[in-house]
Amino acid sequence: MAASLISATGSAMATLALAYSVIEEGGGAGDLGVVLAMNTVPTVVFLLVGGVLADRVSRSRLLFLGNLLAAVAQGALAALVATGHATTASIAACGFVSGTAVAFTVPATQGAVAQIVPAEQLQRANALLRLPTNAVKVLGPAVGGVVVAVSGPAWALAWDALTFAVAAFLLLGLRLDAPVTATSALSDLRAGWAGFWARTWLWTYTVAGTVLVAAWLAGFQLLGPVVAAERYAGARDWGLAQGAFAAGLLAGTVVCLRWRPYRLLVVAVAAGAPLAAPLLVMGWGLSLPWLLLAMLLAGIGLDVAIVAWTTAFQQHVPQGELGRMSAFNSVGERLAIPLGYLLTALAAGTWGNRTVLMACAGLVVASAVLNLCVRDVYRINAVKRVDAVAPDQAVERGNAPRR
Template identity: 40%
Template sequence: MLFTPPFRGFFLGRTVSLLGSSMAPVALAFAVLDASGRLTDLGVVLAAQMVPQLALLLVGGAVADRMSRRVVLVVTNLGAGVVQGLVAAVLLTGQYRPAVVAGLAFVLGAIEAFASPALRGIVPELVREDDLQKATAVLASARNAVKIAGPAAAGLLVAGAGPGWAIAADALSFLVAAAFLARLPPRTVVPAARRRLLADVRAGWVEFRRIPWVWPMALSYCAINLVNTGPWLVLGPSLTKERDGEAAWGLVLGVRAVGLLVMSVVVVRLVVRHPLRVGTVAGAAGAAGLLALGLGFGTTWSAVCAFVAGLGFAVSGILWETSLQRHVPREALSRVASHDDLLSYAAIPLSQLLVGPAAAVWGGATVALWAGVLFVVAALAPLAVKPVRNLGVHAAGGSRESNSLNGANDCR
């Protein structure tokens, strides 16, 4: 049964935290813009949060594999709650200073670098292997549901009480999540012989390269983020506004979110023999939204394509996450996941920086169209690698519990 007490507690804590976090970007944007009126300030705050997250991700992965992931998650949620509480206090007391808010965002980004690998590594400790796909799909359903409800709730709270109170709600959500997570069982996997932290980071890199299906998929997702994030987030609003007005883009985003939610619910019961084979093909459908922008589709067909893209993203993401949880040794899972995260996250700001100059040279629609084509190529490219095509549901020969990280001389 999936909803045993450990997973139920994790699910409730994670859902509460996600709801608060989905409100924070909307509230923070309004707070900074209301206080200073300068877009540059908002950009500095967002960058201040991203930089330490990228810089410390690999260290965070090593820490999550060395320690109890429950402890890491409780500490990081408490820390994030305190930081967001301070941000809320600064805003509610009218003491806004760009440097103060950026500094707190920097601390929050550092905390997230430790939380993310622990989150990706803890689920196999809470459910049976046969329930991993269901658990991942249920968590994805909650995440996609709050993506719809959270920003709407934030908008109402910001309009009715002010952005500071929405940030305060996010702070409270972290503290509530910490209370749920504190009730999780202790670590069930004994870590390998203790080494220096940097040696564990290097060992994680060795494990990441060693598994023949992990790095091709990680590189694929990196390339997808590079060609998708900037064009979708930057060109999407501008091209849609030119053709059908501002409301059209909101509709497209809403329908895309519905596609994510619908498919994440469906995948709970989906039986797949070769998850990466199915996930890569489904992931190529994520390009549909970009192709619609590039081909100049109207609102109706753009929304249909966005819905299809949402379906594809959901299948691809859930099957990828489940594959990692099933086949990567638990004592190395957080480190392998941190390398995956680093590749994905690093491509996002680069994509956002490149899309503007590219659109200035070739035009927004042309860039969106070719980005969509490259998206399909990047999504399908891992199928050329035999271990990706042939990865099954169950690990062969019990390999999940033994790996090169157990050797004393080995340097994920």
């Protein structure tokens, strides 16, 4: 938890600093789209490797190495920006290294929590893990906006690098046993794909998430800073908007600590729809207070969705498959992001930023509604007892109920 908290203090400012690093170099939506795409491509390419490793080696060791690699990448980027040598190509290169680090930490994180916490306590544990990091995010973007506006993005990027390094050092104290495996990595990958495809609720959620995440990030991370620079007061107001979003995340975490829904996957799907609100507000050209309110509501919905989904995933996928299932899910949701960034950058030049924002909002809502039409979504519910066996675990043990 300490490692996550410290890392969050830097990550809360990093996105804003990255966006304005590109803008200060004279780049627009197209250049920012290239940078964000290059940050995502290596994650997609190496995520399956990270998923297989998370089910074969110590997950704590993977988390340490991933944070250390991210520290090196962000430190190099901060140095380039500070010395005035940053270009779109060099910023994208550092993003490529950071994206590679993410490919190994994402699958390991999912499995590490489930390896430590009993199944019936997973929702509370997931919410508690997000509580301090979300609390930091409330002030982080606003502080980051001030830092970027006053002294430039290099200082915010340097702080992000330092927090990754400290997190890596703290993770040295976490010792998780490596799984015992007797098969080859390729066999594990094939078995993982078979298990992923056999779970209808998992692959349909992944497909819907591919559309939702791509539309949200394209509108929020790509067009958001550009619209803020054009219509609002640039980095300062965009920092306030991100702070409101973080406040919503914190409020959503508090909701998850007090509310334990039974239909976890239904809640996870429905709670993603409010992400359309900020995109609509920017698309309609409404004033800053409306944007802050929309960001707050979107943050609440997103955090409820994340905690509910993470808990459902950890409870209904066997421990030995968590790394690979997480990798397949993450690949699906991240695969459309580079293409989404590039297409959005091109579309914004043809139809305008506001029209594209409205289209992204429509995709967010449509993906949630269509996913709720999948019958299997209503089968993935909360595990309430220590001795409860999730449906997919029952299949693994040969005790699957007849359907």
